[in-house]
Amino acid sequence: MNTETTRTQIMQHAQRLVQERGYNGFSYRDLATLIGIKTSSIHYYFPQKEDLLLAIVQQYHARWLAAIQAIDTGLSADVKLRAYVDMHRQAFCNTERICLAAALAADLASLPADIRKMLQGFYGANEDWLAQVLEQGVREGSLDMPGDVRIAARSMFAALQGSLATARLFNDSERMNDLLQAALSRQ
Amino acid sequence: MNTETTRTQIMQHAQRLVQERGYNGFSYRDLATLIGIKTSSIHYYFPQKEDLLLAIVQQYHARWLAAIQAIDTGLSADVKLRAYVDMHRQAFCNTERICLAAALAADLASLPADIRKMLQGFYGANEDWLAQVLEQGVREGSLDMPGDVRIAARSMFAALQGSLATARLFNDSERMNDLLQAALSRQ
DNA sequence: GTCTATACATTGATAGAC
């Protein structure tokens, strides 16, 4: 079973390049050279660069949501939070890449409108999940949330996204351990 | 007194475009059209695009540091923190732009090495200042910091940078009010 | 499906007139 189809390879490399260089920081030529094909072959699968971007973002969103939903709903809030933060930490330590959504959000004005909508969906889904867990933590008494859990969830997700960028900037995986303190210091 | 020299205009528009579209999301032609000159005139001031980027980052860094240092050192830690967070909030509400350093950090792999060094300097300077203020807060008893203030400072700055990106993504200035809660909830 | 060939616009950059 070979999952290394051309289409798969294109998407893998394209996702990585967006995360490393931004949407405007790579070309079909870069992709073609990396894979060892011609640019016209990429156009066969993704006629326009926006088609490629759309496919990447959809796949990323679906996989990330699946990973979140794989966190056992029966767990306590603080364990869920640790698992969630660990997802970010491991994603970074394995790839040294920031979040795809954060990479695209930086170049926002240069992206098509439908991508912006998808990014909002990605951010919103994460914030919703986090808010739900924080609320559970308050109910369970394991988390001390002074204000609105919705706002706390926003701040927490922003801190996670920002920490990934900083960890890469300093090429310092150790910084990803700060994430735990950042997210869980209110316990 | 006319500060709207060509050089100034170039730098202003270029900084804005980096913050909106990323370093690879605009061209000398874009700049020339915006200002009403020819691309060769831009090359007169900034022979290479990297020269332009360097000048912008240096100016941004200097101005931001000056703004931080303008915060009265005699103030209490929590007032200093509020002033610092308010700098971010107002910067966003006036311009709807994210931090220049955060915009560049996203496209990191496509930037020259000396720019990476400057970004590290910018992040480090902010984290240092924050850590110092947090330590003051602990001494004064106005802040309850469970762990290392250095780590807390990193998380706080990451949260600020991330919140700016989210506020822009959702075109929601209200989110910048979350910053206060995010940064000061440990009071 | 992948290629060759090609089109056509854009990009960063330079030389030299004014």
Next chain:
DNA sequence: GTCTATCAATGTATAGAC
């Protein structure tokens, strides 16, 4: 200082052979 003119390289994209 700003312009015209020009450049080679790169960018996205298409047509059609195999």
